[in-house]
Amino acid sequence: MLSDRLAPVFDEPGCATNRAKTDAQKKAGCKPKGPAPGAAAGGCAFDGAKISLQPIVDAAHIVHGPIACEGNNWDNRHSASSGSDLYRRGLTTDLTELDVIQGGEKKLWKAIRQAIEKFDPPAVFVYQTCVPALTGDDIRAVCAAATERHGRPVIPVEVPGFVGSKNLGNRLAGETLLEHVIGTREPETTTPTDIALIAEFNIVGDLWQVMPVFEKAGMRVLSPITGDARYHQVAQAHRARASMVVCSQAMVNVGRKMQERWGIPYFEGSFNGVRATSEALRTFSRLLVEQGAAPDLIDRTEAVIAAEEAEVRRRFEPYREILAGKRVLLYTGGNKSWAMVSTLQDMGMEVIGTSVRKATDHGKDRARDLLDGADQKLFGAIPNAEMFRMLKDGEADIMLSGGRSQFVALNARRPWLDTNQERHHAYAGYAGFLVLAERIALTLTAPIWDQVNGPAPWDAGDTP
Structure with a gap:
């Protein structure tokens, strides 16, 4: 039941907020006391789940609900793909009033079949929304039957919007990956420097800014979760040697449970800025060496960091005086x-x-x-x-x-x-630091600010 899956997320031991609570507060959980008007203004749980899983670019993503759920959510994150654009197709069962009365399970079954026949995806994610959750559509049963019928994973994402906030939806999406995806496929090859990036969604290509740096240091991103990911990459994440949770509010539960189940050490880090990027690279190299990688990985990583930071300092010089x-x-x-x-x-x-x-x-x-x-x-x-x-x-x-x-x-x-x-614009990593500096400098020096803050032409006596 949904309530059984919610409880562990509310009591997530990897969450610093939960660690600071008393036993009574942990028992009460993180769930709001009750719905309030406008509470979903910052995004509902369905929205959080969809934006977390949609960056798996070669999967079909079907929203089971009224068309507005998909219409309001589609492509609102600018997660970029280096290949398939299937993730950007707005697939929905478009439930109507008649479906509310008669049930939408048959319509969902047909939608899954149509998506598989038309796009031949390696997997299908089916998102539960508020209306079919309230009317009792059993999407788990439909997905199980569709998996058997079509010979590929059809995964129920049972996160209707009314269960909580967008952040809760992020974590429940992580639970979906842990239950149905991660650990279901073995990689063709493994290396001692395989890593996973958790809750990195490749917003406007952020991931692409840091991938070349990992390659220079000799680290392989085995599993991006989920930015620019292919389904098989997420499924093989359990073979990573170390992982980093980029947004701990979103998926710290994934990092913790991967450590518990497969012994993969994780840490919380960021690619925002020079210091954070260098710290992430150093932490990865240290963890990988502890997991059996060659000791010279640390020296190679330090050499890459030194070279990248020197290049940043050189290219940043034109912006220094402005900022x-x-x-x-x-x-x-x-x-x-x-x-x-x-x-x-x-x-x-x-x-x-x-x-x-x-x-x-x-x-x-x-x-x-x-x-x-x-x-x-x-x-x-x-x-x-x-x-x-x-x-x-x-x-x-x-x-x-x-x-x-x-x-x-x-x-x-x-x-x-x-x-x-x-x-x-992508602001991640060393390259993203320079892009951000350029955008801030252009914004600050735009001539519009002098114009809008100066006197109007007719007040300055410039008009005839």
Whole structure:
């Protein structure tokens, strides 16, 4: 039952928040006390599950529900593919009022058959949504029968939106991979330096920014979970020698359970910025050597880090004077709450505050250390009026955030840059550091800011 699968996710021992709770608080779990109007504004559980699994690019992803569920969710993460575009097809059973009355299981069966006949995918993911969950469609039974009939995995993703938040959906998607996918296929070859990247979704090609660096260091990304992944790559993740959880809020449960089941050590890391990327490479090399890789891997990794950092310093020089001393309000979430702080500091910028509303305790501690222990620089949710005041009064020269808060900055007539999932540029790794520096410099020096903050032509006496 769904409730049986929810309980372990609420009591995730790999989550720093849970580790800090009392036994009574753990028993109560993380689930909200009850639904509230607008609670799904930041994404429901179905949304979280879909965006976590959809980057498996060669699988068919069928949303079992009314068409709006797929319409509102489709392709909202800009996860890029180096091959198949099947993951971008909006496949849905498009349930109607009549299906609510008569049941949608037959319609789902036909949809699975049609997807397999048309696209011949290695696997099919079927996403449960609120309506069929409430009407009682047994998608697990349909998927089991379809698996037997078509001779390939048809995987039920039983995460209807009403069970909780987007973050909960991320973790339940991880549980789906652990139950149905990871460990079901053996790789053709293995190496002592095989690694897995967990909760790295290749947003606008972030993964591609770091893949060449791993190759230079002699590490092989055996399993990306799930950015630009093929189904078989995820299925063989249990043969990795070490793994890194890129967004621990999303899938720390996957890293922990892979360690428990297959002895794969994991750590929480980031590719945002020079320091974080170098730290991730060093940690990987150390763990791999502990797992049996050749000891010279550490020296090779250090050589790659030294060369990459030197190249970054050289290419960053044109932006140094533009960015030095500029003040930034960082309003983002997850691992970016701390990793982006170190990135901006490496550029010579001053972070006046960062939002940690979606960060783990581990992330909050790292952000606090980077900001010299200044708790007043760690924000939760900032009301729009307060955010507007901070920008209007000139406390920050630029705001970096997601798209939902861009209009606060633009109304205050202050520069703003998107650092969230809707962005169009990759900011990961050493190459991404330079891309971000360029985008910030272009934003700060755009002539529009002098125009909108200066007097209007008719007030300056420029009109006839």
